Amino acid sequence: MTNVNEELLIRLTKQIRKKAIGDPKKSYTAKMFKKGRSKMAQKVGEEATELVIEAIRNDKSKAVSESADLMFHLLVLWEDMGIEVTDILKELARREGISGLEEKASRPE
Numbered sequence: 001m002t003n004v005n006e007e008l009l010i011r012l013t014k015q016i017r018k019k020a021i022g023d024p025k026k027s028y029t030a031k032m033f034k035k036g037r038s039k040m041a042q043k044v045g046e047e048a049t050e051l052v053i054e055a056i057r058n059d060k061s062k063a064v065s066e067s068a069d070l071m072f073h074l075l076v077l078w079e080d081m082g083i084e085v086t087d088i089l090k091e092l093a094r095r096e097g098i099s100g101l102e103e104k105a106s107r108p109e
Contacts, residue, residue, distance in 0.1 A: 009075070009085045016079050032076050040077040047073050 019029035032040055047070040054062040
């Protein structure tokens with residue numbers, strides 16, 4: 001990931017952080033924070049399912065749109081959980097070059 005893309009995700013996270021304390025009547029993000037983590041997690045699942053559907057349909061344009069929705073809702077959930085974008089990037093970097101099968105087998109049960 002280039003610095004530009006990493007910076008974009010960090011900027012979006014900062015915007016989410018600011019909007020989280022806003023008026024839920026005026027901000028979808030504030031509304032999500034008011035509804036709580038369960039609703040945030042549910043939205044991540046819904047967006048992931050919609051992405052899966054578009055992937056199966058082989059609709060690239062809609063898959064891109066659903067991917068953006070999924071990323072936004074992930075960022076909202078991460079913000080609520082205190083997870084930074086850099087935490088995810090560090091974990092991905094840690095896994096780089098490791099077989100997915102080996103990495104999964106190394107996780108505690």
